[in-house]
Amino acid sequence: MVLRAEGLAKSFPFEDKRIHVLEDINLSLESGKSLSIRGDSGCGKTTLLNLLSRLESADRGTVKWQDFEMNASKQCASKEGVLRAHFLGVVYQAYYLIPELNVLENVLIAAKLSGAYGKEVSDRARELLSNMGMGNKERQIPGKLSGGERQRVAIARAMINSPKLILADEPTGNLDERTGGEVMELLLESCDEEKTALVLVTHNQKFAEATDETLFLKEGKLQN
Amino acid sequence: MKVKKFLLFCRKSEIDxxxxxxxxxxxxxxxxxxxxxxxxxxxxxMLAVIGVALGVNVMIVVIVFMQGFQEKFRKDIIDAQGHGRIIPWKSQKKWSVQQKQIEDHNAITAVMPYIQGQLLLQKGEFHSIPFSMGIDPNSGNSVLQVDSFLKEGFLKMNAHDAQDITPVPTIETLEDEVVFVSSQVARRLGVRPPSIIRFNDLNISESEGVGMVNVLRLDPFVESAEWEIIFQNDSEFIISSDVLADQILINLTDDPKEMDLGIPVFQAVPGSRPFKKGDRFKFHVFKGSKFEVFAPSMIEKVKADEMVPPREVKVGGIFEVPWQGFHTEALLGTMRFMQDMQGDEGRIDGFYFKTMKGFAKDESHLAKCCEELESKLGDGWTVIPWFVENAWFFDLLKFEEYLMILIMVPIGLVAAFAIAIxxxxxxxxxxxxxxxxxxxxxxxFSVGFVFCLQGFIIGLLGAILGCSFALLFMRFRDELMGFIVKIIAGEDGQVGVSQFYDFYSLQIYYPWESPESLNTFLSFACFAILVSTLAGLLPAWRATRLKPADSLRSE
Incomplete structure (x- = not known):
């Protein structure tokens, strides 16, 4: 199992009360499989991804990456960054490309963060960009790219370390239907080729249906 | 172990x-x-790097120039005072044993006895009471650089059809009836040494390639008169003058210095065309000034109803000591002249000495040498090295240097604040x-470190650029300072400024020439890098405090 979450719960303080955003979330994902999570805006989808990627700590419950329990222990905390760099790839709605770096450098920075340096990495980055149809724009800066192109670069960046799991937070949210479709197709194809598990948060029913499993987040709980 | 296994699993397609x-x-x-x-x-x-570079440049240039000034003053002082002074507790009449003892010290290269005091000079209605010193002309130049103080062509004459060719006097000119006076005294009394001009229009040798006749020595005993040189053939000429009883025949192969006092020493310099019979050169000599000298010892004689006429001396040369701390109104004469004036035959007031190069450069060596001399000479003698005698001045310079640093450090801090913001x-x-x-x-931590590194890179590039600017400024200092002074003070002001701050002859050292200069460059470069890196710490700390999930949500 690539990812397993058990009994996850998260609440946020609001004025005098606490708002319970997620309650008793259980999910698991096998290698090479994909899972989509749908839900209304503000229902806690992004919070769930943050818990799964350990950018936020859950109030209760456990997250396991490849049977390795990610908790707040010192040993785990000290290695969390390294584990995240190798295990996870992230794709966001707003792409978050670094404007000072060109397309190739944006992909390579993720590799460098995982401690991977060298010609092989460059070759892999070029290959990924080529697969994404961005082979001829590797020296472009993000400011000169369209939304669809930026998201392709973001996907290549997420794939560069051959992660076991990709968390995609509404990757087509800023794109039109046709471009969004192309990007989703690329994302699913890449995950399939690399045998990478995918957790996709989306509003789009069609894209959600393209994944192996679809869950719905409502009132803090996951439903089929 | 579990983590390691996990990492290996994740990185199965790992990278070299x-x-x-x-x-x-x-x-x-x-x-x-x-x-x-x-x-x-x-x-x-660009702005950040240039800001740091300018700060580094200014700090280095100012300090290197300050060090240059210190070096110049050091040289000027040593030229004017030697490496040290040996002072008897009481004036000494028997001092040859001590002189021998000093000379025998292995570090000493030259010793010069001296006698000093105050004299009253009078020329007509004008008076001056200069600091007066009697020196030994034979050893004087080896301890004090008297020849280098004597001015060339002071009170130079500007004749319409003649040229002032007065030679620079040397310490050899000094006689018991001849003195050197400082330019201030010369101005006050209106006196000058002898001078000589060469007429242009009367020289027959005007055709191209002809040689020239110069004057090698013009002693203070010459009288005002016209002098003429007529060539007899290509190797002989006759000197004639109204003040000469007979004409003098000179062969070009004769030693020109073998000439009686009162006669200019001429030197014929052949051109591409040899001299020929009839070549004629005409000169006019203006005799040097004389003035009267009174000494305090004369007062005692007058009290005893003795007739004491003032002593008349000739001006042999005019000097300027570059060391500003030296008396501006000064007179240099022979030891015997000063002893006579003091009425104290054989007396000296001490010795100036010079040491070997190695000793002079290292102050601790010189101090040790002085200690050895003191113990060798025994009670009654004090040995003072030059840096102790002028400690007040160097303390002042050091204070100025520290003050400069104190003023300039905020420049670096301003740059740091700008970088931090x-x-x-x-x-x-x-x-x-x-x-x-x-x-x-x-x-x-790594993300925060990125911002810290940015500060470091700005500091590093600024330091490199600043050091390069400083090197360029040092290389082209004459042009740059000339330009700046000209803009601020104009052409006339330039002369005035260079009197006090002589940038043109200032010896400054590049970092590869002096450890002190290298130290200055490295210190300010490191300071800039440190301050810039520290400026990056605050933003770095701010970055590390951000929660990643909140950061990703931020608009």
Missing amino acids: HAFSMKIHWTLYLAWKQLFPSKKKVSFFS ALMTSVLRKIREIGLLVAMGGSR
Whole structure:
């Protein structure tokens, strides 16, 4: 199992009360499989991804990456960054490309963060960009790219370390239907080729249906 | 173990690290954020680097110039006072034993006895009471650089059809009836040494390639008169003058210095065309001034109803001592002249001495040498090295240097504040990127380190550029200072400024020439790097405090 979450719960303080955003979330994902999570805006989808990627700590419950329990222990905390760099790839709605770096450098920075340096990495980055149809724009800066192109670069960046799991937070949210479709197709194809598990948060029913499993987040709980 | 296994599992298609892209991502990203891809120049980075560079440049240039001034003053003082002074507790009449003892010290290269006091000079209605010193002309030049103080062509004459060719006097000119006076005394009394002009229009040798007749020596005993040189053939000429009883025949192979006092020593310099019979050169000599000298010892004689006429002396030369601390109104005469004036035959007031190069350079060596001399000479003698005698002056210079540093350090701090503010703004602009870097596996510390590195890079580039600017300034200092002084003070002001701050002859050292200069360069470069890096700490700390999930949500 690539990812397993058990009994996850998260609440946020609001004025005098606490708002319970997620309650008793259980999910698991096998290698090479994909899972989509749908839900209304503000229902806690992004919070769930943050818990799964350990950018936020859950109030209760456990997250396991490849049977390795990610908790707040010192040993785990000290290695969390390294584990995240190798295990996870992230794709966001707003792409978050670094404007000072060109397309190739944006992909390579993720590799460098995982401690991977060298010609092989460059070759892999070029290959990924080529697969994404961005082979001829590797020296472009993000400011000169369209939304669809930026998201392709973001996907290549997420794939560069051959992660076991990709968390995609509404990757087509800023794109039109046709471009969004192309990007989703690329994302699913890449995950399939690399045998990478995918957790996709989306509003789009069609894209959600393209994944192996679809869950719905409502009132803090996951439903089929 | 579990973590290691997990990492190995994740990195099964792992990458060989020994390839070209070896720069750590923090340094790579810091560099790229300062100098982004596809941009020739980053405005912020350029301003920050230039700001630091200018600060470093100013600090280095000022301190290097201060060191140059110190070096110049040091040389001037040693030229005017030797490496040290040996003073008897009481005036000494028997001192030859001590002189021998001093000379026998292995570090001593030259010793010169001296006698000093105050004399009253009178020329007509004008008076001067200069600091007066009697020196030994034979050893004087080896301890004090008297010849270098004597001025060339002082009170130079500007005749319409003649040329002032007065030679620079030397210490050899000094006789018991001849003195050198400082330019201040010469101005006050209106006196000058003898001078000589060569007429242009009467020289028959005007055709091209003809040689010239110069004057090698013009002693203070010459009288005002016209002098003529007529060539007999290509190797002989006759000197004639109204003040000469007979004409003098000179052969070009004769030693020109073998000439009686009162007669100018002429030197014929052949040109491309040899001299020929009838070549004629005409000169006019103006005799040197005389003035009367009174000494305090004369008062005692007058009290005893003795008739004491003032002593008349000739002006042999005019000197200027570059060391500002030396008396501006001064007179140099022979020891015997001063002893006579003091009415104290054989008396000396001490010795000036010079040591070997190694001793002079190292103050601790010189101090040790002085100690040895003192113990050798026994009670009754004090040995003072030059740096102790002028400690007040060097303390003043050091104080000025520290004051300069104190004033200039805020320049560096201002640059640091500017960098800190710019980097802080950068952190605020890049909140989501910071969140992303953590989401991609960067530790918060590493992300903060990126901003710290940016400060370091700015400091490093600023320091390199600043040092380069400083080297350029040092290389072209004459041109730059001339330009600046000309702009501020105009052409006339330039002369005045250079009297006090002689940038043109100032010896300053490049870092590869002197450890002190190297130290200055390294100190200010390190200071700039340190301050810039520290300026990056605050934004770095701010970046590490950001929660990645909140950063990614920020708008």
